Amino acid sequence: MKYPQWKGLTRCCVCGGKRFIQKNILWKELIQDWELSDDEVIAMNQQQGYTCTTCRSNLRSINLAAALMHEGGVSWAQLKHETFDHFCRFSSFAQTTSLLEINSVYTLTSRLKHCIHHTLASYPKYDMQHLLLPSHTYDIVVHADTLEHLPKKEKGLKECYRVLKKGGALLCTIPIVLTKLTRSRIGMKPSYHGKSFIRKHDYLVYTEFGADFWTYFLDAGFSRIELFTISGPNSLVIIARK
Numbered sequence: 001m002k003y004p005q006w007k008g009l010t011r012c013c014v015c016g017g018k019r020f021i022q023k024n025i026l027w028k029e030l031i032q033d034w035e036l037s038d039d040e041v042i043a044m045n046q047q048q049g050y051t052c053t054t055c056r057s058n059l060r061s062i063n064l065a066a067a068l069m070h071e072g073g074v075s076w077a078q079l080k081h082e083t084f085d086h087f088c089r090f091s092s093f094a095q096t097t098s099l100l101e102i103n104s105v106y107t108l109t110s111r112l113k114h115c116i117h118h119t120l121a122s123y124p125k126y127d128m129q130h131l132l133l134p135s136h137t138y139d140i141v142v143h144a145d146t147l148e149h150l151p152k153k154e155k156g157l158k159e160c161y162r163v164l165k166k167g168g169a170l171l172c173t174i175p176i177v178l179t180k181l182t183r184s185r186i187g188m189k190p191s192y193h194g195k196s197f198i199r200k201h202d203y204l205v206y207t208e209f210g211a212d213f214w215t216y217f218l219d220a221g222f223s224r225i226e227l228f229t230i231s232g233p234n235s236l237v238i239i240a241r242k
Contacts, residue, residue, distance in 0.1 A: 008050065009231060014065045014084045014107060017054030025049040033191040034208060040177055047175065047235040057107040059235045060173050064144055065108055067171050067228040067237040071140070072097070079230065088114040100163060102128050102143040112142075128156040135162050141170045145193070148174055149203045151186075157220035161242055170222070170240040178233060180210040214238070 011018050025048040026041055036044070050059040057065070065084040072093030074082050088094050088111040098117040101109065112118050119138075121131065128143070129152050141160045150156045160170045175193075184207055185191055191205045214225045222240040229236050 009059075009062065011080070012052035012055060012057060012062055013069065013079055013082065013230070014057040014062055014111070015052065015055035016083045016085075017052045019053040021051055021053055022046070023049035023051060030191065030193075033189060034177070036177065037179070040179060043234040044175060044177070055107055059231055060144060061106050061108055063229055063231060063235045063237050064105065064142070064171065064173055065111075066230045067239065068093075068108075068140070068142065070228065071169065071171065071239070084108065084111055088112060097139045098137065098165075099140045099142065100133070100138040102126070102131075102141065102160075103146050105142060105144045108144075128159060130155075131159045131163055133163050136165050137163050139165055139168050141168070142172065144173045145175060147172065148205050148207045148209060149193075151206050153207055153216060154220060157216060157222075157240075160240075161221045164242045166242060168242050170217075170238075170242075171228075172238050172240075173236070174209050174213060174238070176209045176211070176213055176236060178211050180208075181212050182210040182216075183208050 008020060024045050026045055031041055047060050048058055051057065052062065066079055069079060069082060069084060069087050072087065072091055074087065094115040097115065099112065099115055101112055101118065101120045103122050105112070109120065121133065126132065128146060129150055141164055147153050147156060164170065185205055193203050193205060217225050217238065217240040222242060224241040226239040227236050228239055
C-alpha cells in the first residue's frame with residue numbers, strides 16, 4: 001500500500017485557526033527501530049507534527065476533536081465552521097454526556113474540562129489496565145496514543161469496555177502503520193516515543209500497531225468498529241461501540 005498524497009487542512013476545528021506548520025517528529029533511531037519506509041515516515045510525521053499555529057493542536061488532536069463533535073450531533077457541514085471550544089462550552093453533548101478522558105489528550109483537555117460530566121483519569125494515579133472506576137458509568141471514553149504504551153493492551157481495552165454504559169463508545173487514536181501488521185516489541189530493542197534526547201519524558205512502546213489494529217477492539221468485546229477522519233488515512237480516529 002502506498003500512502004496517498006495529502007495537501008493539508010484549511011481550518012482547525014479545535015479553535016478555528018487557518019494557519020498550519022509541519023514539524024518532523026520522528027528521528028533516525030525510531031525510524032530504524034520501526035523499519036519505516038519513506039511514505040510511512042511522511043504519514044506518521046503528518047499525524048504527529050502537522051500543527052495549528054493558533055492553538056498548537058496537531059492533526060491527531062484535530063481529528064479527535066472533530067470525531068467527538070460529530071458524535072455529539074455536529075454534521076459534516078457544521079464541522080466547517082463549528083469549533084471544539086464552543087462545542088465543549090455550549091452543546092447539549094457537553095451538558096449531558098458523561099465522559100472519561102484517560103490521560104491528557106493534549107490541547108483538548110482544557111476544552112473537555114468545560115463539559116459538565118467530564119472526568120480526567122491520569123497515570124500514575126489511574127492505570128488504564130486497572131481502572132479504579134465503577135462499571136457501566138460513562139457514555140464516552142476518550143484517549144490518544146496511549147494503547148501502544150501498555151504492556152497488556154488487551155486488558156486496557158477491556159477496562160475501557162467495562163466502564164462504558166451499554167451503547168457507549170470509545171474514541172481513541174493510536175499510531176498505525178497501515179502498510180504492515182501489528183507486532184509486539186516485547187523482547188526487542190526498547191523503543192520510545194517522545195524526544196529521543198530527553199529520556200525522562202519518553203514512553204516505552206510495547207506494540208507497533210498495523211492494519212489489523214481493529215481486531216484487538218473486537219477481542220475486547222466491542223460490537224462495532226468505525227473509523228473517522230477529516231484528513232485521510234494519515235490520521236484515524238477509532239470509534240469502538242459497546
